[in-house]
Amino acid sequence: MITLGIETSCDETAVAIFDSDKGLIGESVFSQIDLHSEYGGVIPELASRDHCKKIIQIYKHALGAIDPGEIDYVAYTAGPGLLGALLIGENFAQGLALSLNKPLIPVNHLEAHLMAPFLDEEKVEFPFLTLLVSGGHSLIIDVKGLNQYEILGQSRDDAVGEAFDKVAKLIGLGYPGGPEIERVAQSGDPMAFNFPQPMLHSSDYDFSFSGLKTAVLYAVQDIGEINSQTQADIAASFQHAATEVLIKKITKALEDTGRESIVLAGGVAANKLLRNKISLLKSKLNVDVLYPPLSHCTDNAAMIAYLGSMKVNEATFSLASHAKPRWPLGS
Numbered sequence: 001m002i003t004l005g006i007e008t009s010c011d012e013t014a015v016a017i018f019d020s021d022k023g024l025i026g027e028s029v030f031s032q033i034d035l036h037s038e039y040g041g042v043i044p045e046l047a048s049r050d051h052c053k054k055i056i057q058i059y060k061h062a063l064g065a066i067d068p069g070e071i072d073y074v075a076y077t078a079g080p081g082l083l084g085a086l087l088i089g090e091n092f093a094q095g096l097a098l099s100l101n102k103p104l105i106p107v108n109h110l111e112a113h114l115m116a117p118f119l120d121e122e123k124v125e126f127p128f129l130t131l132l133v134s135g136g137h138s139l140i141i142d143v144k145g146l147n148q149y150e151i152l153g154q155s156r157d158d159a160v161g162e163a164f165d166k167v168a169k170l171i172g173l174g175y176p177g178g179p180e181i182e183r184v185a186q187s188g189d190p191m192a193f194n195f196p197q198p199m200l201h202s203s204d205y206d207f208s209f210s211g212l213k214t215a216v217l218y219a220v221q222d223i224g225e226i227n228s229q230t231q232a233d234i235a236a237s238f239q240h241a242a243t244e245v246l247i248k249k250i251t252k253a254l255e256d257t258g259r260e261s262i263v264l265a266g267g268v269a270a271n272k273l274l275r276n277k278i279s280l281l282k283s284k285l286n287v288d289v290l291y292p293p294l295s296h297c298t299d300n301a302a303m304i305a306y307l308g309s310m311k312v313n314e315a316t317f318s319l320a321s322h323a324k325p326r327w328p329l330g331s
Contacts, residue, residue, distance in 0.1 A: 001312070002066075003073045004096070005305025006055075008089030009081025009109045010136075011035075011042045013054040014301035015062040017071070018309050024119060024302050028062035029295075030054050037175045041165065048084035055092050062301070071102055073315055075308025078106035079324030080136075086323040094319050103315035105308040106322035110329050112303040113265040114143055117290040119306050128290075129259045131250045131278070134266035135161035135176070138246075140205045140253050141329060143263070146310060149330040152253055153205025160242055161268045163209040167216050167238050171231050181235045182271055188229075188236030193219055195241040197248075205253050212241055243274045247281070254285055264291035267298045 002025075007014040011033070017026035032050050036042050076093035079086060090106075097104045113132055118124045126146070132139040138155035158166070161178060168177025173184060195215045198208040216238055223230060254262060264278050269291050282289045296302055 001072050001309065002070050003075055003105070003305045003309040003312075004071045005301040005303070005308055006059075006074070006076040006089045006093050007109070007299055007301040007304050008051045008055065008085050008092075009077045009079070010085060010299060011047050012299040013051050013058050014299065014304075015055070015059045016301035016305045017062060017066060018302065018305035020309050024305075026062045026064050026066055027300070027302050028058045029300055030058050033176065040169055040175050042082070044082045044084055047082060048088055051085055051088040055088065059092070059096075068100060071100060073105055073308055073312055074100070074102055075105040075107050075304050075311075077109045077112070077304055078322040079109065079327035081109060081325065083323060083325045086325070087321070090321060090323050097317075098319065103317050104319075105311050105315050107304055107307050107311065108327050108329065109299070109304075110137065110139075110327075111149070112307040114141065114149075114263065115307050115310070116265055116292040116296045116300075116303040117263050119292070119296060119302055121290075124310075125261065127259060128261035128263055128288075129250065129253055129257065130263040130265055131246060132266045133160050133246065133264075133268035133274075135159060135165065137266065138207050138209070139329075140250060142253075142257060142259070147330075151329060152257075153207065153249055155207040155209060157208055157210040158213060160207065160209055160246065161266070163213050163242060164268065166213050167235075170213075170216055170220050171226060171234050173231070173235070178268060178271060181239055182273070184232050185236035185239045185273075186232075188232030188234070190236040190240035192233035193237035195219075195237050197241050197245045200245055200248050205249050207245060207249060209242065209245075212238065239271075239273055243271070243277055246274060247277045250278075251281060251285070254281070254287060259287070261288040261290065264289070265297070270294050270297040
């Protein structure tokens with residue numbers, strides 16, 4: 001069974017083909033980072049237009065020598081995301097499915113991130129906890145089974161990836177902020193600034209990153225002109241504080257729920273410091289730790305195709321729109 005996946009929720013145009021017997025057999029991703037970097041963030045209208053320009057060539061590149069007639073299902077991201085960008089992917093998916101006379105599978109982008117680490121595994125072993133951290137989300141999710149999700153904790157303000165972007169801008173780094181902060185932090189002292197770790201000792205699993213971001217702002221204002229070493233120290237100190245909160249909360253969730261597996265997913269899952277700290281939980285708490293390869297941490301169509309292959313019972317020939325800018329897990 002072959003499932004084609006399409007991802008256009010934000011600023012990546014991506015197509016992938018997943019074979020239930022052979023695994024991932026085709027994939028292509030185009031990132032719009034260069035397009036949006038001069039603005040310091042994603043411009044929705046520009047993102048939608050660029051998806052229009054790129055999606056056909058990305059589809060052809062992912063397909064390669066595969067005969068389109070071999071495709072059994074067309075899965076696509078229906079939400080959450082930027083509505084205009086979602087509609088580009090949905091319209092392309094509908095046109096392709098109609099021309100091939102194949103059914104469609106609208107999938108939840110967040111749900112696909114939960115399954116991304118299992119692309120290279122033989123099967124998904126439920127239940128497990130997921131720490132889903134990206135530019136738009138910071139969630140701790142109890143994944144009890146397919147379509148069975150309970151959100152245990154979430155950010156009450158900024159997502160952690162959003163905080164990385166904003167802090168990077170404050171200290172004069174480029175977009176996206178996560179990779180930039182990680183790069184600069186390598187030469188910094190994580191103890192140079194005593195930034196707060198909000199909600200570290202609260203009794204719940206929620207996060208808050210706005211206070212940490214504000215503390216960085218005040219530090220920058222007090223310093224005035226920032227040299228390269230101070231920039232590195234701020235980056236390292238911020239990264240340390242943010243990841244400590246994430247680790248503390250997921251540790252509490254693991255201890256309270258008794259789950260024996262943890263999945264790290266989302267764009268911030270590419271952060272090496274966070275990956276190293278999560279890996280330490282493997283021996284400390286005697287749990288299995290899984291995260292996607294770096295190429296599948298950020299938005300991609302491989303996870304869409306894979307999740308689609310798990311949801312063939314939800315396939316439909318209906319061409320009604322399922323695009324949802326907001327689509328909470330489990331709804």
